[in-house]
Amino acid sequence: MNKEKISSQEIIDLVSSKSSVSKRVAEEFLKVMISSIEEALLAGEVVKIKNFGTFKLLWNEPRKSVNVQTGDDILLSGYHKVSFTPDTILRDLVNEPFAHLLPVELDSENPEPIQEKTDVALDPLRIFTDQAAEIKDLLSEIQALSSAGDSKILKEESEPVLPVESTVVAEDVYKLIQEESVVEHIQEEQVAVQIPNEVTEPVQTQNEAEPIQESPVEFVYEEKQQKSIVTEIDKQQPVDSVVSIYEERQFNDENKSGQSVNSIPELDSTEFLKDIKPIRKHRVWLMIVIIIALLAGLCGGLYLFCPPVTDFTNSSIEKVGKITDNVVASVANLFHTKPKQTPPVARTIIVPKDTTANDSVDDEVAAAEKESVDSLQVMFDNPRVYTKFIGSEIVKPGNRLTIMSKKYYGNKDFWVYIYEANKENIPNPDRISEGTVIRIPKLDSRLIDVTNPRCIKKAKELHDVYVKNKVN
Amino acid sequence: MNHKELIASMAAKLNAPKSIVADLLETTVTTCTELLVEEKTIGFQSFGNFEVRKKEERLSVHPSTQVRTLIPPKLVVNFKQSNVLKDKLKDLSHNE
DSSP states (O other): OOOOOOOOHHHHHHHHHTEEEHHHHHHHHHHHHHHHHHHHHHOOOOOOEEEEEEEEEEEEEEEEEEETTTTEEEEEEEEEEEEEOOOOOHHHHHHHHHGGOEEEEEGGGGGHHHHHHHHHHHHHHHHHHHHHHHHHHHHHHHHHOHHHHHHHHHHHHHHHHHHHHHHSOHHHHHHHHHHHHHHHHHHHHHHHHHOOOOSSSSSOGGGGGOOOOHHHHHHHHHHHHHHHHHHHHHEEEEEEEHHHHHHHHHHHHHHTTTTTOSSSSSSOOOOOOOSSSSHHHHHHHHHHHHHHHHHHHHHHHHHSSSSSSSHHHOOOOHHHHHHHHHHHHHHHHHHHSTTEEEEEHHHHHHHHHHHHHHHHHHHHHHHHHHHHHHHHHHHHHHHOOOEEEEEEEEOOOOOHHHHHHHHHHGGGHHHHHHHHGGGGGGOOSSSOOOOOEEEOOOOOOOTTTTTTTTHHHHHHHHHHHHHHHOOO | OOOHHHHHHHHHHHTTHHHHHHHHHHHHHHHHHHHHHHHHHHEEETTTTEEEEEEEEEEOOOEEEEOEEEEEEEEEEEEOOHHHHHHHHHHHOOOO
């Protein structure tokens, strides 16, 4: 800091040179000025000098003190003091090196994260209840489709098998969900197309297959679909490979016999009725379906818990539902792309549920984007290219990017754009080295609209980014 | 006493037109401002010193809301009267 003292003589010299008057005149003038101020002050007046400040007399009250050496109480007499209050112009000019600093509220930032935490604590409970409801729905659906007699056995069997299945890796779990969704769709399809057929056995409720008079093309397609499912099962569950072999055999038999094909692979043909294995297989299949449902619930739970905290602070119960829909839909889509031989007919039947789920999600995203994306947002998002410059400045001691920003753009927050344009010359935006030539970029007037709070907000965001970068 | 009155009284003492006095005063003010911006101390003989002081940053607590605010550092102009002026002021009686 330069603390050298300028004497009256130097002031006189400067004034005389500036206003081209002789030193004698300047000296006279200064003396008169000081004496005038003094006189006015002694008369008890307030002296105000334009653009400089105000002189005022203040009375300091007499006060008691203690003589440090003797310990006696002494009374300091009151006295007058000349106080000087600088004019706003002078004050701002002097304080310019620190003008960019603003008071920071320290406590205001703390309460927010605490609130977030409480939200997080509440949300899992909701999610759990949602999941429980979903699983219940799935189970009831499956039970409704399967025979009443089987359902009891399934319940008994599903429990012991569950631990074995739970060891299945995450990938398998996803595949299982795919499988499950497909099975569901086929079931729906079946219900939609269903024409009451003679039920050969009371146990085989799902044997309500398509009638024989259905078009052969569709028939073949469906069979292929089944096969694809079967092959998938082979990959996923080596344990069930034996079962799938049975299934394949079963299909072959069905092909030969030309009987109606059941859309669900676990269905038994009349030829296997006497055999015990198909029934067992049937049970196994239903068991798998239930396990899948449970695993799907688990998956949903995992998916919901894994995303960052911010994701579900905002999410309400509805959103949770949408997320699960989304998962199911996306997984189902994955599956649809896999088997190319999936029939157009079947697809049209399967698609409605998925597309509605997808569309609703897509629409939401689109709507959200429409709200936020406008011309200004586009401008914010696009990387700024600086080609035109409206000026340049050589860094002097005490100069800062914020001061330049204030000078050229009218607001100190827009310094980030100057920094962006001069990144290669400025290693640290907080400490620009002396003598550096800073080019001031020409910016779109909408981008540096001082009256638009969004512009300032964006600039502050960028500020945070750069300052954090520097810290890291 | 405002700016105009000061100029008037000075013009009367100097026997000079007000316009010249006003110009000179303005020049003096701008000179002083420039020097103060450079953080230099200006000493007027028998009157006092103008000095730039740095106020360090500090924490202030709002008395009623308890919101703690970090006040940034700033530079302020400070005037300290000279002993000559102080002695003159001693003679002034305090009426209040």
